[in-house]
Each structure stands twice: as structure tokens, then as C-alpha cells.
Amino acid sequence: MVLKLYGTSEAGSGTSIVALVLAEKQIPFEHIAVDLGAQEQKTPEFLAMHPFGQVPVIDDDGFILYESRAICRYLAEKYADQGTQLLPKTLEGRALVEQAASVELANFNPVLVRAGKEVFRQRRRNVPDRTLIAEVMAGLEAKLDVYEVILGKHNFLAGDEFTLADLFHLSYVVWIELSGIDVMTSRGPNVKRWWTELVSRPEWVKMVAEGIKGTVN
Template identity: 65%
Template sequence: MVLKLYSASFPGAGGGIVALVLAEKQIPFEHVLVDLKAKEQKTPEFLAMNPFGQVPVIEDEGFILYESRAICRYLAEKYADQGKPLLPKGSKERALVEQAASVEFGDFHSVVSKVVREAVSKVNRGLPIDQAALDLSLTNLSAKLDVYEVILSKHRFLAGDEFTLADLFHYAFAPVLAEGGVDIMTSKGPNVARWWNELMSRPAWVKLKAEGIKGTVG
């Protein structure tokens, strides 16, 4: 039974990072398109898979899993010896990845999502921007990236010299900043810019950004 990914088709947010893991790990999958505007994620059938009514969800040989970061970890573990390694096997190395992933979720994601909401989401919906809220969020994001600059001055990626899930999780929202004219990811410091440009040029991301989420079977 082929793995199924239930999500929207755009390359961002949780569905995007799951699709990236599938691409990096070369995992065949069927994409089941969920029409968010039509509220297909709120149907009884979908709520039976995810009671929160959110995408993404995967179905792998009858095993149902939701929450994008949990899905990514599951896939990286199950297919550890396939495609690009995204989680190291050593306990200390794994701890450093989890440390960096916690930073992404607790420090980076919590701020960048607020910038995206004001600078991109509201603009796309024709809503007025709260400039004070945007300015505060940009200041907070800038402070986080100052710390990233220090971390990335010591090694190529956030948890060491290899690309891992800790780096991959940043694709969920940060690439959208450029759509709102926010170039902070490439203007904060040379090491952050180097790291970000490398992420933006990874073949799996370039393909996903150009084509959206598409299954490889079915």
C-alpha cells in the first residue's frame, strides 16, 4: 500500500515540509488533494483522521499520523537508509538536531509566522496591515537571526555540517517572506545569507516551489 499525503497543493506550511521530506528521502507517495476553501478538512471523514481538522495527514499502511513535524520525524526514522539522511544516528548528534528543531519551533516559527501574517497573508486578502505589530515582529525576528548568525558562523547548518530536519522545518513559512518584500533572510548577516541561499537552491525545494505538491504515484 503506497503512502498517502493529504494536503493542499501549495508548497508552504506543514504540507510543504512533509513533501520536502518525501522528496529528500525519495519516498513514493500518492497526493490526496484537500480543498481547504471548500472545508474538506472539516468533513466527518477527514476529522476521523485528524480531529483538529487540519492538514497535513499521512496514511502509511493503515497508520494515520497528523502534525507536520511529527510526520517528518516519522518518515526520517522509518526511511533512515533511503535518500538523503535527515537525522543522525549518534545520540549526541541527534540531540543537537532536536535542540535546533526546538529553537526553530519555539523561537523562529513563533515570530516569522507573525511577520507572514501581516506582510503577506493580510495583503493577499486585501486586509489592512497592523504596522506596529509588523514592526515589532520584524524586530523580534531580527534578534533571532542575530543569534542564528552566531550559530552559523561555527558550522554549515544549524545542527552541524549536515542538512537535517532542523533546517528543513524553516521551509514552512520563511520562504514566503520574499513575497511580502521582506528580504531579512539574506540581509541580516553573511552566515545566515549563505545558509539561506543554500536552502533555497536545494533541488528538492526548487522543484517543489515550481510545481507545488504532486504525488509520485497514482
């Protein structure tokens, strides 16, 4: 049975980082759009898959998994020898990926989620709190100055190769950039180089342009 990905249809969401792993790994999948506005994620059927009532969720031949980063790790491990290599083979290499992924989850993601929600309000024709967005983004600048140092030592966050730790950073930034706020390229040259490379990955460019599309639907 083909893998099912339940989630939103736009690049920038947690669903889209899972969709990017699926694309990078060349894993066929069906995308099942969940209408968050209609609260489809809170129906009893959906809650049976994801007790917190959120997306993304995958159904891999009856194996149900939620939390975008857990799903990405699962897919990268299961399809280790297929498509783009997203995890190093050595213990130390994996540990460095986990280090960078923990930094993303602790420092980067919370800031982006707060600002991203505000931007999303704007897209739903509510008035976004621009002061809040500016405050939140200022918090991110200090973190990006540390990224600048890290990325001065190697090409990507966990070494010289692109890994899941880099890919995880792609959620939410797109939404903020769509509102005209330059998040990633106005700091140092190393962050700019790294970011430009991430957002130029062909599968990501395609998803931003076309939305999330399954390969069998």
C-alpha cells in the first residue's frame, strides 16, 4: 500500500518538510489534504491517528506516525540507501545531526512558529501584529549570528554535507518571507550562502511553486 501523507497543501508547513524528505528520497506517496480551517484534524477519525489533532501524519502500510521531525527521521532511516543521503553513516556524524536538530527545535523553530502564525493571520485577512513579528524576528537575529560562526566552519550545520538538520529549518520561513520580511539573507554571508543553497534545492523550488502534491494523486 502506498504511503499516505495527511497534511496541509502549502510549502512552509511541517507537512512540507515531510513532503521534501519523500521527494528527496524518491518515495511514492499519496497526499491527503487536511482542511485545518474546517477543523478536519479534530474529527474522531483523525484523533485516532494523532491524539493532539495536528498535521502531519503518515500511514505507512498501517504504521501511523505523527510529529514532522520523527516522520522525517523514520523515512531517512527506512530508505537510507535510496535517493539523497540525509543522515551520515557514522555514530559521530549522526550525533552532530542530532545536535544541530536540537538547536533548531530549541532556538529556531519556536521563533518561526510565533512569527509564522502572525503572518498566517494576515493571509486569512486578519490584521497581523507587525510589532510582535519584529520583536520575535529580532530574537532570531542573535541566533543567526551564532549560525554564522558555525557555517563559517563547514558548509552545512552538521558538517560539509546536507542533512535532515538543515532540511528541518525550511518549515515556516517561507510564510514569513512571503510577507516581505527577509529572514535569512540579511545577516552574515555564511548564513546567506547556506540558506540560498537550501531554498534552491529543486524539489523545494517545485513545492513552493506548485504546493504539496503526492506522486500517485
